[in-house]
């Protein structure tokens with residue numbers, strides 16, 4: 001379905017993606033694209049979704065070059081990074097506008113909007129304006145937009161950024177469901193724990209280079225040896241009491257309305273943390289991995305793989 005042959009991307013003198021070669025087969029399933037900020041994830045996803053042409057090498061999606069190619073674009077859906085939406089607009093009206101832009105009209109448009117809203121579980125709230133929606137709801141509407149034309153390939157750039165734990169779990173369940181029904185999904189993240197909850201297949205990018213391709217097991221083992229820092233924002237005292245009971249805790253420091261914990265085995269503690277927060281067991285408002293630390297882990301990985 002996707003073939004990259006020494007594909008690279010330059011922004012003037014800056015190399016966004018070094019010559020990269022890999023293949024993703026046809027059929028459903030989720031592949032995670034993992035790497036810290038600036039690793040080249042967005043660059044790779046922009047090449048695949050036809051937003052930019054490669055500076056060198058070859059990119060093929062469904063057997064064709066995707067750049068400005070309607071035949072390819074009709075078969076893929078993109079949820080770009082960020083949360084940019086026309087704030088005062090109703091979600092259903094925005095979806096209709098987007099559908100019209102992609103050539104849908106009349107009954108086909110009505111049906112596509114209704115089906116996409118139902119898929120993301122937002123049919124009863126689509127009359128709300130974006131201002132009145134939570135970030136998680138907006139993200140689901142953005143996903144609905146990407147799904148409206150029934151894409152075989154769905155590309156999401158850092159879709160979990162800034163979502164609360166419950167919204168994160170909802171979005172993950174949606175993606176798993178779509179993949180099981182046959183959609184091929186490529187999702188980027190800078191958090192291994194997120195990717196590991198979704199799939200076992202990852203592409204690991206660092207400083208514009210594809211470092212590894214395969215299962216998460218090897219990467220997990222390396223990460224487990226290196227503590228990862230997480231900032232838990234909410235009622236700091238209560239969060240700290242929860243954190244000290246966790247066997248993975250390596251260090252902790254308090255901030256005004258947050259606690260920063262350093263944990264080993266993030267793959268073990270993250271699902272427990274998300275579940276506790278989703279069930280109201282802990283007063284968690286936000287969960288942020290601290291990139292500085294992740295960057296150190298990636299540097300460690302690059303040394304190992306050099």
Ligand SMILES: Nc1ncnc2c1ncn2[C@@H]1O[C@H](COP(=O)(O)OP(=O)(O)OP(=O)(O)O)[C@@H](O)[C@H]1O
Nearest residue numbers: 011014015016035036037038039040041042043044
């Ligand atoms: N439009 C641009 N102009 C110049 N340099 C860019 C541009 N976009 C990305 N870069 C550079 O290319 C490199 C790869 O960036 P890219 O956005 O692909 O990484 P990323 O892994 O998606 O990170 P992030 O999550 O921070 O977006 C970085 O050095 C970045 O500064």
